[in-house]
Amino acid sequence: TADFLRRERTDPEVVTFLIDRNVNYTNxxxxxxxxxxxxxxxxxxEGYVLSKEEIAAKVGELAAVGGTRVLLQGGHxxxxxxxxxxxxxxxxxxxxxxxxxxxFSPSEIDHIARVEDASMERVLVELTRAGLGxxxxxxxxxxDDRIRKRISRKKISAERWLEAMEIAQGLGxxxxxxxVIGFGExxxxxxxxxxxxxxxxxxxxxxxxxxxxxxISWTFQSENTAWGRIGEKxxxxxxxxxxxYLRNVAVARIYLDCFANHQASWPTQGREIARRALSFGCNxxxxxxxxxxxxxxxxxxxxxxxxxxxxxxxxxxxxRPVQRTSNYALVNPA
Numbered sequence: 001t002a003d004f005l006r007r008e009r010t011d012p013e014v015v016t017f018l019i020d021r022n023v024n025y026t027n028x029x030x031x032x033x034x035x036x037x038x039x040x041x042x043x044x045x046e047g048y049v050l051s052k053e054e055i056a057a058k059v060g061e062l063a064a065v066g067g068t069r070v071l072l073q074g075g076h077x078x079x080x081x082x083x084x085x086x087x088x089x090x091x092x093x094x095x096x097x098x099x100x101x102x103x104f105s106p107s108e109i110d111h112i113a114r115v116e117d118a119s120m121e122r123v124l125v126e127l128t129r130a131g132l133g134x135x136x137x138x139x140x141x142x143x144d145d146r147i148r149k150r151i152s153r154k155k156i157s158a159e160r161w162l163e164a165m166e167i168a169q170g171l172g173x174x175x176x177x178x179x180v181i182g183f184g185e186x187x188x189x190x191x192x193x194x195x196x197x198x199x200x201x202x203x204x205x206x207x208x209x210x211x212x213x214x215x216i217s218w219t220f221q222s223e224n225t226a227w228g229r230i231g232e233k234x235x236x237x238x239x240x241x242x243x244x245y246l247r248n249v250a251v252a253r254i255y256l257d258c259f260a261n262h263q264a265s266w267p268t269q270g271r272e273i274a275r276r277a278l279s280f281g282c283n284x285x286x287x288x289x290x291x292x293x294x295x296x297x298x299x300x301x302x303x304x305x306x307x308x309x310x311x312x313x314x315x316x317x318x319x320r321p322v323q324r325t326s327n328y329a330l331v332n333p334a
Contacts, residue, residue, distance in 0.1 A: 253281025
């Protein structure tokens with residue numbers, strides 16, 4: 001059923017992909033999420049903050065290989081004010097106008113607003129003026145505050161996450177809807193998460209015709225995380241195998257009838273399961289990433305993929321690969 005619906009909603013012969021890079025501008029964070037192996041507390045000798053010149057050099061490497069989007073995300077640093085972020089975006093947008101800047105997930109926007117004692121709307125307006133093109137969907141995890149209070153007590157609430165996305169969509173920014181399974185949540189909590197997305201998508205499309213561009217789900221990687229160690233001691237079954245992931249992908253395609261695009265997750269599931277996901281409702285293979293630090297810190301060993309590898313994977317699955325932009329416009333579609 002999921003595959004049938006995917007073929008109805010999108011070109012049945014085409015699978016899209018994105019050439020992009022993930023840049024994590026800092027790993028200092030005061031939120032201390034139990035599922036994160038990437039962050040470092042303030043003062044830690046492994047902590048860092050990249051300069052705008054260092055970040056620009058990474059974006060320049062992306063531009064050189066035909067990339068169209070950079071994903072900028074980092075920890076919740078208490079000493080970085082709004083000016084730091086707007087200066088960075090202005091610097092990058094002036095140097096690389098061909099690269100869309102998707103940056104600072106809702107939890108980061110909430111954090112910046114708290115540091116500035118400002119509203120999220122003001123923060124997003126200022127960032128957009130500086131060159132922000134999209135608000136990535138990181139930090140959604142499971143949109144159920146019972147789960148969120150267990151795994152990320154200091155982090156943004158489910159409603160606050162959705163509010164940030166609603167503001168971003170009203171400003172015309174590109175947004176994506178994400179979900180991470182395997183924290184110990186129930187099936188009912190997963191469906192409630194999807195229901196929030198469906199309701200907000202309907203509302204956004206009716207209000208201003210700019211909703212989430214895609215739905216993306218992946219599985220919790222427990223290695224090197226505090227939540228993984230707690231789960232092991234308690235005897236919990238955390239994470240999710242390939243079959244459970246594929247079932248979640250298929251259910252999402254069926255349930256989220258107002259989402260045209262669904263993306264496979266090779267970074268957590270590997271290339272073989274990602275190929276199978278193309279028959280379970282997904283019409284997009286994700287991105288090259290070029291660089292990945294967060295999921296790999298938690299134990300994923302799938303690394304980044306080259307453009308040629310992604311082309312080969314899509315063709316092996318029986319589809320025609322077509323490069324896209326962050327908002328799913330096709331690049332050289334013929």
